[in-house]
Amino acid sequence: MVKKISEVAFRDTPEQAARFEKVIAENKHDKSRLMAVMQEAQDIYGYLPSEIQIRIAEGMDVPAEKVYGVATFYAQFALSPKGKYAISVCLGTACYVKGSQQVLDKICETLGIEPGSCTADAKFSLDACRCVGACGLAPVMMINDEVYGRLSPDDVEGILAKYE
Amino acid sequence: MAEAINNEAARHTSLEATSFYKAQCRVALRNCGVIDPESIDEYIAMDGYAALGKALTEMTPEQVIQEVIDSGLRGRGGGGFPTGKKWSFTAANKADQKYVVCNADEGDPGAFMDRSVLEGDPHCIIEAMELCGYATGATEGYVYVRAEYPIAVKRLTKAIEDAKAYGLLGKDIFGTGFNFDLHIRLGAGAFVCGEETALMTSIEGNRGEPRPRPPYPAVKGLFAKPTTENNVETFANVPQIILRGASFFNSMGTERSKGTKVFALGGKINNTGLVEVPMGTTLRQIVEDVGGGVPNGKKFKAAQTGGPSGGCIPASMIDIEIDYDNLVSQGAMMGSGGLIVMDEDTCMVDIAKFFLNFTVDESCGKCTPCRVGTRRLYEILEKITSGNGTLEDLDRMEELCKYIKDNSLCGLGQTAPNPVLSTYTRFKDEYIAHVVEKRCPAGVCKALMRITIDPDKCRGCTACARVCPVGAISGTVKQPHEIDQTKCIKCGACMEKCRFGAISKK
Numbered sequence: 050m051v052k053k054i055s056e057v058a059f060r061d062t063p064e065q066a067a068r069f070e071k072v073i074a075e076n077k078h079d080k081s082r083l084m085a086v087m088q089e090a091q092d093i094y095g096y097l098p099s100e101i102q103i104r105i106a107e108g109m110d111v112p113a114e115k116v117y118g119v120a121t122f123y124a125q126f127a128l129s130p131k132g133k134y135a136i137s138v139c140l141g142t143a144c145y146v147k148g149s150q151q152v153l154d155k156i157c158e159t160l161g162i163e164p165g166s167c168t169a170d171a172k173f174s175l176d177a178c179r180c181v182g183a184c185g186l187a188p189v190m191m192i193n194d195e196v197y198g199r200l201s202p203d204d205v206e207g208i209l210a211k212y213e
Numbered sequence: 214m215a216e217a218i219n220n221e222a223a224r225h226t227s228l229e230a231t232s233f234y235k236a237q238c239r240v241a242l243r244n245c246g247v248i249d250p251e252s253i254d255e256y257i258a259m260d261g262y263a264a265l266g267k268a269l270t271e272m273t274p275e276q277v278i279q280e281v282i283d284s285g286l287r288g289r290g291g292g293g294f295p296t297g298k299k300w301s302f303t304a305a306n307k308a309d310q311k312y313v314v315c316n317a318d319e320g321d322p323g324a325f326m327d328r329s330v331l332e333g334d335p336h337c338i339i340e341a342m343e344l345c346g347y348a349t350g351a352t353e354g355y356v357y358v359r360a361e362y363p364i365a366v367k368r369l370t371k372a373i374e375d376a377k378a379y380g381l382l383g384k385d386i387f388g389t390g391f392n393f394d395l396h397i398r399l400g401a402g403a404f405v406c407g408e409e410t411a412l413m414t415s416i417e418g419n420r421g422e423p424r425p426r427p428p429y430p431a432v433k434g435l436f437a438k439p440t441t442e443n444n445v446e447t448f449a450n451v452p453q454i455i456l457r458g459a460s461f462f463n464s465m466g467t468e469r470s471k472g473t474k475v476f477a478l479g480g481k482i483n484n485t486g487l488v489e490v491p492m493g494t495t496l497r498q499i500v501e502d503v504g505g506g507v508p509n510g511k512k513f514k515a516a517q518t519g520g521p522s523g524g525c526i527p528a529s530m531i532d533i534e535i536d537y538d539n540l541v542s543q544g545a546m547m548g549s550g551g552l553i554v555m556d557e558d559t560c561m562v563d564i565a566k567f568f569l570n571f572t573v574d575e576s577c578g579k580c581t582p583c584r585v586g587t588r589r590l591y592e593i594l595e596k597i598t599s600g601n602g603t604l605e606d607l608d609r610m611e612e613l614c615k616y617i618k619d620n621s622l623c624g625l626g627q628t629a630p631n632p633v634l635s636t637y638t639r640f641k642d643e644y645i646a647h648v649v650e651k652r653c654p655a656g657v658c659k660a661l662m663r664i665t666i667d668p669d670k671c672r673g674c675t676a677c678a679r680v681c682p683v684g685a686i687s688g689t690v691k692q693p694h695e696i697d698q699t700k701c702i703k704c705g706a707c708m709e710k711c712r713f714g715a716i717s718k719k
Contacts, residue, residue, distance in 0.1 A: 080418055180323060
């Protein structure tokens with residue numbers, strides 16, 4: 050899986066920086082907590098820009114190359130920012146059998162973007178994801194933390210309209 | 214009057230009497246949906262931590278292991294390795310520190326039993342891990358939960374805090390001098406981390422790549438110390454085995470697969486959800502009785518078990534008794550218990566391609582047979598479903614499958630070709646139809662699909678021609694229209710628009 054590296058310049062607020070430093074201070078005694086630190090950093094910034102990866106490496110006293118290695122290995126770590134509304138369509142088996150590919154196609158068509166990318170106004174980002182464990186509701190998609198189940202392609206426009 | 218009473222009785226039928234529950238027998242899921250998962254008191258009221266008390270005060274570690282061996286419990290994560298034996302291997306190794314690991318990185322698409330146990334009964338996992346720790350001599354445990362399960366993480370975190378506050382976890386448990394501490398680690402969306410050695414590598418804070426075995430985890434596992442790793446559902450059975458004895462558990466099931474198994478029933482079936490049935494229940498019972506059959510009057514075609522590592526059981530084998538060995542002998546596997554039902558509208562080549570796409574994405578890239586082999590295999594399937602496949606491709610596909618199985622480093626690669634091999638063995642005619650006749654019998658593969666207008670039914674209303682996004686439909690008003698197959702993108706918009714049912718795909 051190739052990850053897109055953001056070309057957007059990185060900026061952080063003093064609040065973000067303070068939270069980030071606190072996370073490093075709490076975890077730097079234990080190198081095995083690297084992933085946990087990266088997860089918290091992503092919580093703070095929404096993604097892992099290279100500036101932050103380098104600061105994690107320095108803080109945890111591990112090579113920057115290792116941080117980058119972990120960031121690119123796991124699907125959850127994002128190297129580019131997400132849209133305001135992050136859509137993920139489940140392509141797990143149960144959802145796929147019940148037509149989630151068509152739902153995903155319809156969203157791509159409606160927003161004019163491909164999975165793994167973000168609309169130009171940074172409003173919606175779209176991803177296809179692995180089973181979210183809600184197979185009883187198949188096919189399923191999530192927009193931020195909101196779950197939409199038993200979807201058909203016809204539902205797409207109405208749901209997206211709610212986020213206008 | 215009698216009739217009135219009968220009606221009354223019919224209306225008050227208990228849940229257990231409904232066909233969905235009748236065949237079920239809940240051991241691993243016994244508390245799920247019954248108790249408040251955030252209340253340790255409710256768990257204790259259901260005999261919670263009684264098994265731990267019994268083990269610590271009345272049993273030696275050897276007796277605990279013997280009880281688990283006698284119960285016949287096998288690993289519920291997929292492989293089916295005898296759990297008691299696994300524990301005895303770790304117990305036999307001397308070390309200053311040993312670990313217990315709970316694998317809650319439930320990644321098989323279509324399986325969600327571990328999520329349900331963690332969210333519905335988190336204390337039973339804590340209790341079971343402590344029992345394992347006592348039996349094997351470990352004093353520390355890790356639960357590796359996938360990050361997609363935030364509620365499971367929240368409830369487990371609270372359960373650990375509560376258990377510590379009650380003195381049921383931590384130092385000197387039940388005043389016996391037994392210490393056990395538990396940590397939670399979150400996954401980050403890598404399927405391969407469900408493989409035991411990859412999972413341990415990930416807990417250590419690395420890229421979750423598998424390690425060659427030997428040395429096995431029982432000798433050199435987490436942080437290079439002897440480690441016992443079991444799946445959530447496996448652990449969920451343990452407290453009941455210790456509390457009620459091995460005979461309670463081994464009285465259920467088949468000769469070589471004891472107890473119950475939770476299946477995540479999904480796909481083209483009326484009742485979806487988790488079902489827990491004794492081992493040896495037939496597929497027919499699960500699909501027809503518990504699952505309520507296939508919706509919309511469609512025909513049952515196959516059930517897929519074991520996710521991307523498993524295979525398909527065709528309709529002709531519907532009376533198979535489901536246990537570890539029967540499934541393997543049919544080219545499928547138990548896996549973690551995803552059971553996806555497919556009807557006649559499912560293309561088996563497309564399904565195989567779907568699973569391969571998954572493994573191509575999730576292959577960690579450490580070993581070549583899996584990294585390159587699965588991609589080449591996917592390309593062959595892509596060629597077949599796009600109508601460019603040849604009979605030689607089918608031979609090469611089979612050969613490649615065997616090569617990947619034999620040469621991959623870990624379970625992911627070794628089982629990745631199973632969905633292809635199993636559909637190819639069971640539904641060879643569908644592969645042949647794609648290759649020779651350039652036809653997809655289920656009408657799924659777009660490249661092979663043809664949308665046509667029946668000239669006898671077409672009234673020439675032009676609705677289809679107006680809706681077609683690529684202008685592939687031509688014809689004059691009140692005359693039958695025609696679709697130019699070279700332009701058609703098979704979007705189906707015309708079919709939806711036609712009021713006379715004149716347009717069909719095949």
